[in-house]
Amino acid sequence: YGHMWSMPVVLGQGLAQNLGIQWESESKRKKCECPGSWTGCIMEDPGFYHPHTFSKCSIMEYKEFLQRGGGACLFNRPTKLFETTECGNGYVESGEECDCGLRVECFGSCCKKCSLANGAHCSDGPCCNYTCQFLKRGYDCRDAVNDCDIAEYCTGDSGQCPPNLHKQDGYTCDLNQGRCFSGECKTRDNQCKLIWGSKARGSDKYCYEKLNTEGTEKGNCGKDGEKWLQCSKHDVFCGYLLCTGVSRVPRIGRLLGEITPTSFYHQGKLVDCSGSHIIMDDGTDLGYVEDGTPCGPSMMCMDRRCQPIPSFNISSCPSGSATKICSGHGLCSNEATCICEGTWAGTDCSMYDPKRDEAKPPPEGPKGPSATNLIIGSIAGAILVAAIVLGGTGWGFK
Known part of the structure; x- marks a missing residue:
């Protein structure tokens, strides 16, 4: 990098x-209201020395990332953290x-020298109370963050919340306008808003039907060498992403080339059909409709093709005697397991379970690092560690 402070x-x-x-x-500096007028903010051009804060825009983008379901990757807890075990590392x-x-940190804790204190059943976690006992089964320990997420409940035999799961791909979302895919609700409207801001929307269907069948820079299904590919009528809603209400600069990614603004009069009104190639750091082009976006009844996009959902080979959850998924009393998760409603249990949610408690909010749990907080803190906090601690280390080098 040339300079130690920039690394x-x-x-x-x-x-x-x-x-x-x-x-x-x-x-974007003025709009994003960076609080560090002298040091700058972490996501700005690395021309500032030792930035240690995030701007208003960065915080908003992180919240939106979690609300879209992007935080699911933070719960993929590793099976091994260190080469050797050590009591006291949290x-x-x-x-x-x-x-x-x-x-x-262990003062007054339910944990003594890495063993549970006398009479304690747990020491930390959202399902463990101040008396070191498990919360009753059924207490909501992790709310769903969007239409494609699944709320998790305490099991009654652990201090930790169950693994963070989301709905299986293919579930409808956003008032039946979208489809769940990898924990996010995919619609052309949502993708346009993600790229261009809250005022953007997916263009009128006429834009897709007219432009994406032409195979030009203003509408296509990809490129073969220097030649734009025409979309078949079947695939028009999986090709070039066309939006209305776009801004001059995308919120995310890098604009490749120019925005292609096109407008038509259709059924007595002017329709805006604007698109562009938005390149992300991993090379992904968000200028095309994302995989998992609905393109017809029981159809979703995959690799710029509109395909029936059964062709995605999604693993099925158990069905009850009525041949309904999860017996009609639960949701199928991304791990192909049934997450049952409050008064139902069993692998297929066919067992009526009235004993399950709809527990009232309990006292705050004991102090201590819960699994969820440790994972999120370890990963999200690594940004600050890298930018502040490493920055401090690099500060002394010449």
Whole structure:
């Protein structure tokens, strides 16, 4: 990088982009209200020394990333964190019942020297109360963040919330206008808003039907060498993304070439059909309709083709005697397991279970690092560690 001080900033920006936080050009500085007038903010051009804060735009983008379901990747907990186990590092490892961290952090804890205190059933987590006992089964420990997420409930036999799951691909969402795919609700409207801002929408269907069948820079299904490919009538809604209400500069990614504005009079009104190639850091072109976006009844896009949902080979959840998925009493998760409604249980949600408690909000759980917080803190916090701690280390080099 040439300069030691710039390395941690670039590293921090790279980590942040994995969490949906985009790089900010100088033109965005005033709009994004960076609180660090002298040091700058982490996602700005790495010309500032030792930035240590995120701007208003960065915080908003991170929240939107989580609300879209992008945070699902943060819950993929590794099976092994360190080469050797050590009591006091804050992680429960082999041979430990608990690990509340350093001695000062364990004061008054349910955990003593990595073993549960007398009478304690748990030491931390959203399903563990201040008396070190499990919360009753049925308490909501993790709310759904969007239409494609699934709320998780305490099991009654663990202090931790169950693994974070989302609905299986193909579920309808956004008032039946979209389809769930990888935990996100995919619609052309949502994709246009993600790229161009809240005022953007997907263009009128006429735009797709007219332009994407022509095979030009203003509408196509990809490129073969230097030749634009025409979409078949069947695939027009999976080709070039056409939006209305676009801004001059995309919110995310890098604009490749120019915006292609086109407008027509259709059925007595002017329709806007604007598109562009938006290149992300991994090379993905968001200028095309995303995989999983609905393109017809029981159809979704995949590789710029409109395909029937059964062709996606999505694993099925168990069915009850009525041949309904999860017996009609639950949701099928991305792991092809049934997540049952409040008074139902069993692998296929066919067992009536009235004993399940709809528990009232309990006292706040005991202090200590919950699994969820550890994972999110480890990953999201790594951005600040990279930008601040490494920055501080690099500060002393010449």
